[in-house]
Amino acid sequence: MGEAETTTSEVKAASRAGGALRGWLLGLLGWLVPGLGHLVLRKYDRAIVFFVSVTAMAGLGLGMGAKLYGPVIDRSQGAFVTLLHTLGFIGDLGVVLYYTLAKLAGMGEHYLPRASGDYGTVFFLCAGLLNLLTALDAYDIAVGKKE
Amino acid sequence: MDEPLFQLPHLASMTLFAFFVSLVFTFLTKYGWKARAKYFLWCFFVFLAVGIGLGWLMYPFPR
Numbered sequence: 001m002g003e004a005e006t007t008t009s010e011v012k013a014a015s016r017a018g019g020a021l022r023g024w025l026l027g028l029l030g031w032l033v034p035g036l037g038h039l040v041l042r043k044y045d046r047a048i049v050f051f052v053s054v055t056a057m058a059g060l061g062l063g064m065g066a067k068l069y070g071p072v073i074d075r076s077q078g079a080f081v082t083l084l085h086t087l088g089f090i091g092d093l094g095v096v097l098y099y100t101l102a103k104l105a106g107m108g109e110h111y112l113p114r115a116s117g118d119y120g121t122v123f124f125l126c127a128g129l130l131n132l133l134t135a136l137d138a139y140d141i142a143v144g145k146k147e
Numbered sequence: 148m149d150e151p152l153f154q155l156p157h158l159a160s161m162t163l164f165a166f167f168v169s170l171v172f173t174f175l176t177k178y179g180w181k182a183r184a185k186y187f188l189w190c191f192f193v194f195l196a197v198g199i200g201l202g203w204l205m206y207p208f209p210r
Contacts, residue, residue, distance in 0.1 A: 049174045053167040060163060065151030116154040123164065130171045137175050147178060 019143045027139035033097055034131050037138025050134045057127035058098040064120030068092055068099060068108030088121075094128025165194035 030037025035051030038044075069088035092099050102108050108124075111117065140146040155163070169190040177183045 046174045049170055053171045057164075057167050060155075063152040064154065064160075112151060114151075115157065116151045119155070119160045119164075120151065123160075126164070126168065130168065133175060134171065 023139040023142035026142045027135045030135035030138040031094070031096065031131065034095065034134060037135060038141070041138060041141050043141065046134075046137075050131075054095060054127050054131045054134070055098070057123050057130070058095050061120045061122070061124030061127060062098070062102055062107055064123065065112040065114075065117040066108050066120035066124040067111045067117060068102060068124065088125060091125040091128045094130070094132040095124070098124075098127070161198045162195065165191050165198070169194060 026037040026040055028037075029040060030050075033051075034054035035047040035049075038047035038050060069085050069092050071089055072082050072085045075082050112120075137146065169187050172190055173183050173187040177186045
């Protein structure tokens, strides 16, 4: 009896660990390519909506002249600006695929002193933040916290 | 790239932003097409209303 209970609890623990690992993997997939985590989970409607929305926002942002934040090396502008740039960098990394492609294409290097550039920066940043949310959603579905 | 590929009017930028963000919020939080349609419309129009409202509030202040 005691041995059977131990075996059952071990199986449950192993199942939870496997679910968590799957959750992390699907979250990672969703982070790398918007909607891919949901596609693997066969949540096709969400996969399409997330891919189209995040891609459109990142594309619109880059087209409008977004400034892409990089890792902060120069801290001469003070702690507050350094913090803002670091947060911007983390947000931009939310769409790591488009961020990498844009950097390779030489986009987003300069700050454009006009409204369009500001809008572009916000569009790209929000695409990243939305994609982080969708990746967390894929994790939650994979571990059974959501439908 | 020193020039943007294109420039959108302020209202068009805000509308597109509200549209895509509302769409993602809707599919993250709601299930069923009726609930989704209702929440999307609510979220979309609240985004627009708040944006336009804040714009009017800032109108008296100089740049």
